[in-house]
Amino acid sequence: MYIQAILLSFTTHAIALTSTSYTFDPLSHLAGSTPPFNPLDPPTDPSPPQGCNITQAAYLVRHAAIYANDFEYETYIEPFVQKLSNTSVNWSTIPNLAFLSTWQSPITDSEVEMLTRTGTSEAANLGVQIAQRYPGLNIPNKIWASTAERTLKTAQYFTTGLAINASDIQITQVPEGKGEGANSLTPYSSCPNYSSSAGTEQAETFQDVYSRPIIARFNAQASAFNFTKYDVYAMSLLCGYETVIRGSSPFCGLDVLNPNDWLGWEYVNDIM
Numbered sequence: 001m002y003i004q005a006i007l008l009s010f011t012t013h014a015i016a017l018t019s020t021s022y023t024f025d026p027l028s029h030l031a032g033s034t035p036p037f038n039p040l041d042p043p044t045d046p047s048p049p050q051g052c053n054i055t056q057a058a059y060l061v062r063h064a065a066i067y068a069n070d071f072e073y074e075t076y077i078e079p080f081v082q083k084l085s086n087t088s089v090n091w092s093t094i095p096n097l098a099f100l101s102t103w104q105s106p107i108t109d110s111e112v113e114m115l116t117r118t119g120t121s122e123a124a125n126l127g128v129q130i131a132q133r134y135p136g137l138n139i140p141n142k143i144w145a146s147t148a149e150r151t152l153k154t155a156q157y158f159t160t161g162l163a164i165n166a167s168d169i170q171i172t173q174v175p176e177g178k179g180e181g182a183n184s185l186t187p188y189s190s191c192p193n194y195s196s197s198a199g200t201e202q203a204e205t206f207q208d209v210y211s212r213p214i215i216a217r218f219n220a221q222a223s224a225f226n227f228t229k230y231d232v233y234a235m236s237l238l239c240g241y242e243t244v245i246r247g248s249s250p251f252c253g254l255d256v257l258n259p260n261d262w263l264g265w266e267y268v269n270d271i272m
Contacts, residue, residue, distance in 0.1 A: 030239060070112050106242045140162075
């Protein structure tokens with residue numbers, strides 16, 4: 001039996017990030033905006049048990065890294081960026097926030113939900129990894145993808161790593177409206193009990209608690225900006241998104257948000 005198809009859905013695969021000694025890294029505590037990493041050190045061996053051979057493989061894969069999702073951008077990031085552009089605060093006089101005097105947002109309205117350059121590389125690299133993992137299996141002749149553009153682009157770049165000639169693989173988009181009856185590529189469509197608002201009230205209650213000392217600390221440094229919990233949330237999101245886009249982010253600095261701050265933000269998202 002040979003691999004005939006790979007399912008590509010509305011979701012990001014993992015790449016290995018390991019270290020020999022522990023240091024607190026915000027990039028491992030960013031909930032849904034965390035850049036992909038392998039939490040196991042050493043990583044698990046993908047080889048089958050001794051005496052077994054792989055005759056077929058199917059993958060359900062998320063879309064690769066995007067600039068930002070629309071809800072987080074519109075609710076947190078964009079208002080924070082606009083607030084920065086209208087403030088009179090002289091950030092250069094505040095050591096741990098001095099970067100804000102020259103910082104520019106890495107995300108524009110037109111890029112929201114779009115695949116980043118990092119994302120295209122992730123997708124292609126995953127294709128190479130799978131081809132090398134199963135050298136005895138045929139390259140699939142078809143991949144199914146949901147209709148979101150980021151998912152389609154992920155599929156396209158994935159095929160460039162999987163096959164010598166990407167045109168040998170057909171990418172089939174599967175609409176998942178109620179009329180079509182398909183719902184297996186976007187988990188919230190296939191799970192009738194899914195609720196995007198579940199946990200919101202409880203998460204907001206803890207958000208008020210964990211962000212209170214952070215707001216007090218920032219407002220003691222820059223009272224004219226009037227930091228809110230939404231600004232703190234935006235800064236936390238930007239750590240992950242900007243790192244994916246630019247390779248690093250000043251918002252990840254532990255002199256900006258300390259480990260306890262990050263664990264509080266992570267727990268807000270855990271509640272959700």
